[in-house]
Amino acid sequence: MTHSVTPDLSARVGSVLLKNPVMSASGTFGYGLEFMPFYDISRLGAVIVKGLSLLPTPGNPPGRIVETPAGMLNAIGLQNIGVERFVNEVAPRLDDAGAVYVANVYGRTIEEYEAVARRLSDLPGLAAIEVNASCPNVKEGGIAFGSSPGGLSGLTRRVRAATEKPLWVKLSPNVSDIGAIARAAEEAGADAVTLINTIVGMAVDPRTRRPMLSNVTGGLSGPAVKPVALRMVWEACKAVKIPVVGIGGIQSPGDALEFLLVGAAAVQVGTANFRNPNACVEIVDGIREFFVREKIFRLDDYRGTLLLRE
Amino acid sequence: MPHGSPRFVHGKILHNSGSGIFYRMEVAIPERIDFVPGQFAMVSGWPGNDPLLPRPLAIFRSGGVRGKGTVEFVYKVVGRGTALLSGLHAGDPLALTLPLGHGFEFPGEDRSWWLVGGGVGFSSVFPAAVALEGERADFEIFLGARSRDQLPPGEWIPGGAVPGRVHLCTDDGTAGFFGTAAAALRDRIDRRRSAGPSRVSILACGPREMLKAVAELALPLDIRVQVSLESSMACGFGVCWGCVTAIRDGEKSGYRRICKEGPVFDAREVVW
Ligand SMILES: Cc1cc2nc3c(=O)[nH]c(=O)nc-3n(C[C@H](O)[C@H](O)[C@H](O)COP(=O)(O)OP(=O)(O)OC[C@H]3O[C@@H](n4cnc5c(N)ncnc54)[C@H](O)[C@@H]3O)c2cc1C
Ligand SMILES: Cc1cc2nc3c(=O)[nH]c(=O)nc-3n(C[C@H](O)[C@H](O)[C@H](O)COP(=O)(O)O)c2cc1C
Ligand code: FES
Numbered sequence: 001m002t003h004s005v006t007p008d009l010s011a012r013v014g015s016v017l018l019k020n021p022v023m024s025a026s027g028t029f030g031y032g033l034e035f036m037p038f039y040d041i042s043r044l045g046a047v048i049v050k051g052l053s054l055l056p057t058p059g060n061p062p063g064r065i066v067e068t069p070a071g072m073l074n075a076i077g078l079q080n081i082g083v084e085r086f087v088n089e090v091a092p093r094l095d096d097a098g099a100v101y102v103a104n105v106y107g108r109t110i111e112e113y114e115a116v117a118r119r120l121s122d123l124p125g126l127a128a129i130e131v132n133a134s135c136p137n138v139k140e141g142g143i144a145f146g147s148s149p150g151g152l153s154g155l156t157r158r159v160r161a162a163t164e165k166p167l168w169v170k171l172s173p174n175v176s177d178i179g180a181i182a183r184a185a186e187e188a189g190a191d192a193v194t195l196i197n198t199i200v201g202m203a204v205d206p207r208t209r210r211p212m213l214s215n216v217t218g219g220l221s222g223p224a225v226k227p228v229a230l231r232m233v234w235e236a237c238k239a240v241k242i243p244v245v246g247i248g249g250i251q252s253p254g255d256a257l258e259f260l261l262v263g264a265a266a267v268q269v270g271t272a273n274f275r276n277p278n279a280c281v282e283i284v285d286g287i288r289e290f291f292v293r294e295k296i297f298r299l300d301d302y303r304g305t306l307l308l309r310e
Numbered sequence: 311m312p313h314g315s316p317r318f319v320h321g322k323i324l325h326n327s328g329s330g331i332f333y334r335m336e337v338a339i340p341e342r343i344d345f346v347p348g349q350f351a352m353v354s355g356w357p358g359n360d361p362l363l364p365r366p367l368a369i370f371r372s373g374g375v376r377g378k379g380t381v382e383f384v385y386k387v388v389g390r391g392t393a394l395l396s397g398l399h400a401g402d403p404l405a406l407t408l409p410l411g412h413g414f415e416f417p418g419e420d421r422s423w424w425l426v427g428g429g430v431g432f433s434s435v436f437p438a439a440v441a442l443e444g445e446r447a448d449f450e451i452f453l454g455a456r457s458r459d460q461l462p463p464g465e466w467i468p469g470g471a472v473p474g475r476v477h478l479c480t481d482d483g484t485a486g487f488f489g490t491a492a493a494a495l496r497d498r499i500d501r502r503r504s505a506g507p508s509r510v511s512i513l514a515c516g517p518r519e520m521l522k523a524v525a526e527l528a529l530p531l532d533i534r535v536q537v538s539l540e541s542s543m544a545c546g547f548g549v550c551w552g553c554v555t556a557i558r559d560g561e562k563s564g565y566r567r568i569c570k571e572g573p574v575f576d577a578r579e580v581v582w
Contacts, residue, residue: 030549037315050551058564065544065552070359072544078553079565223359251359274545275354275364277318277407 007291008298009284011045011266012167013243014191016127018045018100018266019297022256022284025247025270026051026104026130026170027076028221031090033097038277042098043284045266049086049094051106051132052063054115056082066203066212071224072271073201075215078106083119095125102168104130110145110155114162115262121163129165131155131190134172134197144199149184156188168245171195171236173225178232179239186240194245195236196229196269222271223249230258237263237304251279253286263304314344314409315441316547320406323355324380326396329463332430332447333396334370336382337404342374343381347437348413348515348538348574351381352546355404356394365391366543366569367513369409373513381408384433384462410546411573414438414513414536416445421509423449424498426524428516432462434538434573435515439468450498452477454491454520458484491516492523499527513574514538520582525577535577541568 011021023046029035032047051107059079066073080129081090086103094101103120107113117129133146133155133277145155169185171178173196182193198219203212229248236244243266251272257271259267272279296302321337328334354364371382374506387396398404414434423442427435432453442449449469455461457480469475478486495512496561502510514524515538528535544550548570557566557579566572 028545028550034547034549038318050549059551059554061556062541062554062565064554065542067361067363067542070362072362074544074550074552077550080555184513222362271362271544274550275362276405277316277545277547 005297005307007288007296009288009291010295011299013168013245013265016100016166020045020284020287021260021266022266022280022287023048023102023245023266023268024273025268025279026132028270028273031086031094032099032101033090033093035273035277036097039281040097042100043281044099044125045284046100046102047094048102048104048130048268049090050080051078051104052080052083052086052116052120053106053108054083054112054119055079056080056085061122061214063212063214066218068201068203068220071220071222071223072241073203073213073218073220074198075213075218077215087119087123091123091125097302099292100127101125101126102130104132104170106132106257110158113155115160117159117163117165123163126165126170128191129159129163130158130170130194132170132197134170134174140174146181149180150184152181153188156185156190160189166191168192168194169196172197173228173232173248178236182236182240182244186242188231190242192243192245193236193240194247196225196232197229198249221249223251225249226255228263233259233264234262234306250283253290256283256287257290257302260299260303261306263306265303314346315411316407317343317477318405318407321381321406323398323400323402323404323546325400326398328396330459330460332384332386334382334384335395335398336380337406339379339406341377342379343370343372343409344414345369345437347435347441349411350546350573351383351406351408351410351411352543353383353395353404353406355398355402356391356483361391361394363544364405364407365395366410370433370439371440381406384430384466386430393582407546411569411570414538414574417511417534419509421448422511423447424452424495424510424512425449426452426454426495426512426514426520427517428454428491428514428520429460431514431516431520431538434514435513436466436468438513443468449490450475450477450481451496452491452498453526454479454481454494454516456480457482461485490520492520492527495524496527499531501535508533512536513516521577521580522582525582529578536574537580538573539568539575539580540573543569545569551554
């Protein structure tokens with residue numbers, strides 16, 4: 001009988017230790033609790049909750065989503081319950097569920113980002129704060145801060161000073177030099193960068209002559225963005241020393257392994273949760289099976305081992 | 311798992327065949343599920359990533375014995391997803407998340423029920439009729455379609471054998487009442503007024519304009535109306551916030567998720 005050792009899938013994102021490298025991506029996992037009928041959410045590396053703002057935000061009018069080949073466009077506009085209700089109503093239930101969780105935050109002004117981060121800092125169970133500097137669907141804030149190294153560095157510095165929690169900065173792919181943006185976040189004190197957020201896109205109806213989204217443009221996600229995301233994660237890994245978390249079009253264990261191979265410390269799974277609510281845990285199990293098959297004992301032995309030359 | 315909470319299951323198609331423009335598909339699933347009429351499933355059955363997202367379909371019927379379950383859908387081919395579904399055969403796998411959403415409510419004090427289905431909206435309304443039949447409640451069905459060939463087959467219509475219970479309506483007059491289901495309902499409301507008051511409640515599913523017309527007819531007369539709304543959905547279980555509609559909630563109004571707080575809403579709350 002062959003005796004197989006259970007591989008060690010634990011992953012480290014800066015000071016945050018995860019039992020495995022698979023997290024849910026913000027905005028695609030609700031507040032996490034919605035997945036409890038499907039599986040035990042403490043099986044994930046971490047749950048990244050829906051982007052939180054200081055006050056509850058109504059979001060954009062419908063239509064908010066359009067399907068595109070192998071992808072989707074969304075213009076949700078960050079509808080959320082606000083940080084106060086998250087702290088009081090959701091966080092205790094995530095604690096009870098034994099989940100490691102990270103809050104994704106968003107503000108219209110730098111002061112609002114700071115205020116949300118400060119409010120979250122009191123939460124003992126919160127593993128990290130992920131700053132969304134890259135939402136393409138709101139006029140103020142978001143992408144306005146994330147699309148230039150100067151803007152991102154200013155935002156990161158101020159939020160860094162507002163909280164003791166580990167700070168992850170989520171980067172926009174809608175930039176020409178992702179390495180420069182990632183370095184700006186690193187120099188301003190980010191503990192990790194996470195990428196990519198959605199790619200700005202558009203869909204129109206030739207018959208009605210109207211845009212399909214009320215916001216006209218939206219953010220593209222899903223398998224269609226994976227090659228772009230993989231390239232950007234690879235470039236970011238080369239540009240910075242802090243951990244890089246890979247996101248974009250991950251649907252299968254193989255997709256996740258590709259991001260780990262180019263150097264990502266961990267990954268986040270987004271749109272795949274919509275088609276298959278069990279996607280995240282199936283990816284954890286698939287990575288484990290791959291490691292058993294390939295006789296890889298630790299995630300660290302695999303991560304960043306892309307072979308570029310003969 | 312708590313009763314009625316959603317689950318993601320892999321099913322196997324038992325049969326899938328067309329009758330006119332409608333397809334009826336029965337799927338074997340690992341366990342029996344209970345559902346409330348108006349609840350739905352997210353269904354994806356095609357390999358590959360295009361289309362990427364599952365499609366919402368109302369649960370038409372569920373059954374099963376000895377721990378094994380079945381679930382049945384009725385659908386109309388309108389685009390890529392439903393076209394791919396219609397090409398699947400017995401034995402093909404299907405992934406389903408179900409049961410989802412809030413279905414119709416059946417308040418005890420209501421004596422009679424008018425069920426209004428427009429187009430394929432009958433697939434939400436018929437399970438309600440079956441439930442009311444089981445309760446021996448008094449109901450009538452108003453079914454609207456563009457023309458005769460767009461109506462569901464007679465044998466699918468619950469209670470169809472009872473005279474006066476089913477009102478077929480066609481826009482072009484090729485079958486039944488010449489006009490929309492909402493217009494037939496207006497006639498019925500007029501007749502009821504002359505017959506004296508009785509508690510009546512309306513359940514409706516169909517195109518938004520039809521639902522709006524039904525609400526505008528019935529609400530001023532204090533008839534309770536529940537409408538089942540549609541929208542394109544990404545997840546179907548409340549996590550993407552893509553499917554919202556504007557809802558009035560007392561003083562407050564805001565966007566509510568059709569998949570989670572709906573698809574059935576009290577028509578008084580809907581901002582049309
Ligand atoms: C809760 C719920 C229950 C439903 N139950 C049923 C059912 O039991 N049987 C059934 O046949 N259909 C039902 N539908 C509608 C069904 O989901 C759509 O017809 C289907 O998603 C279309 O997919 P497709 O890929 O074939 O079309 P697509 O290629 O996605 O679209 C084709 C055309 O249909 C339009 N369209 C797509 N989806 C919708 C929608 N939801 N509402 C209005 N227009 C749309 C598109 O704008 C486009 O013009 C339900 C919808 C909801 C929200
Ligand atoms: C419906 C939807 C809502 C999203 N909301 C947020 C959000 O609130 N904050 C954020 O940082 N990213 C948000 N994102 C971006 C995702 O977290 C992720 O970066 C992106 O979808 C790419 O990953 P994927 O291809 O696996 O979905 C959202 C994406 C989708 C599809
Ligand atoms: S379809 Fe995702 S929230 Fe309703």
